Amino acid sequence: MRRRTRATAVAAALSVMLLTGSAMASASPAKPAVRPCTTGNVSFYFGGYSYGLGHRSFDLTLLAHDGITCSLSDTPLITLNSPPDQTDKIPVTVNGRGGTLVLRPDSPLHTTIAYSVPDAPENKAQVNGLQLAMPDGSSRATSFLFPGTTDIYKGGVYITSWTTGIGLGQEEQR
Template identity: 55%
Template structure:
């Protein structure tokens, strides 16, 4: 009987000394201060231009954002129409799982179809944003029907340079 009581006491002490399962905090809404913003993979010919926009969460961070990129594009005179693909879901961005979207635009065939573009802005779910030039520094002409942004996809994309805020 004493042996059983001693075994129960030892077993109880071992259970209470076992480390608790690691509890991770739920993802927070993504913000400009916890996400790195890269762009690259520029391609342009006479009629079509594209580049990638890649997001990477900082170490130790998991955050959420809609799969429909919150992108605005503008030029010296006004905002440019932006058409965004997406399924309406929510994604979790982690350091080991970057997301990227492709930005595509047409070059104008005639001067009257041109609109100058210079700035790209990416809004985050926490209402912060990151902004930079659109593809290259300065303004250049694109087709006035605007820009197409793909839904976020998992992977590195073709990111090269850190965006500016």
């Protein structure tokens, strides 16, 4: 009988320790989720304009405002606008793996927008605006690199996935 009482007491003590340990483990603070970016959280800049005989490209960089950390899909949320008299939509091909990137003031996001120039008037499309949408549904519109209308090949525009880091090509995917 004495052994049974002792074994019961040991088992009860162990179960109390296990319950206390699991309660303490679940009470540890969870890592806060990074909120989605809004247009009010970021500034964006153009740069890296490159041109050849038939190809053009430029970089678009997003930079979080001081003290802001937010998340964004690695697939750029960019649409293009054309003049009202152009009825055909401009095809946009967007690269991305479906990941999520974290944007911080010390780690901007970069994408490259590439297009071709038309080789004949019948192959011409016109672009006069670029719109950047954020995960919360807010958006910001600006010129397509230069003010006014830009002639591009009607095949459309290619946009790379966002990459993050101080220099182009330094990815930091989470």
